Amino acid sequence: MNALLNHHSLTELKSILGDDLYPITHLFAQQLPGDVDRLGALLASNDLAAARQVAHAIKGSSANLGAQELARLAGLVEQGVQRNAADEASSAMTHLHEVAQQTLQAMQAGGFLQR
Numbered sequence: 544m545n546a547l548l549n550h551h552s553l554t555e556l557k558s559i560l561g562d563d564l565y566p567i568t569h570l571f572a573q574q575l576p577g578d579v580d581r582l583g584a585l586l587a588s589n590d591l592a593a594a595r596q597v598a599h600a601i602k603g604s605s606a607n608l609g610a611q612e613l614a615r616l617a618g619l620v621e622q623g624v625q626r627n628a629a630d631e632a633s634s635a636m637t638h639l640h641e642v643a644q645q646t647l648q649a650m651q652a653g654g655f656l657q658r
Contacts, residue, residue: 547642547649552609557655568656571608572647575601579643582620583636586629594632595624601639608655610646613639 557564578601585594602617616639623632650656 547612547646549609549611553655565657572656575643579639586632591624595621613642613646616642
């Protein structure tokens with residue numbers, strides 16, 4: 544598995560934003576579990592257009608916050624949906640739930656989810 548977080552990116556964001564980083568990471572942490580669940584439900588119901596949008600959103604927000612493995616997996620789901628390759632999207636989705644939890648734990652342990 545790739546590293547969950549790019550600590551350099553998060554540290555740089557913290558140096559630029561100061562305590563203003565915490566509301567952003569808090570919102571990310573609040574929304575991520577629901578977004579991942581929603582993505583799984585959309586894939587299960589074969590709503591590929593909506594699934595692609597949600598996967599893209601997870602990929603973007605994760606990448607912006609240095610959650611590189613989560614962004615990579617969400618990108619694989621997005622690509623699988625774009626290619627209409629349900630097996631690819633499903634395979635990546637299987638790991639997405641676990642990596643989302645691990646990412647939030649790593650952010651907490653790294654001091655990026657406070658206040």
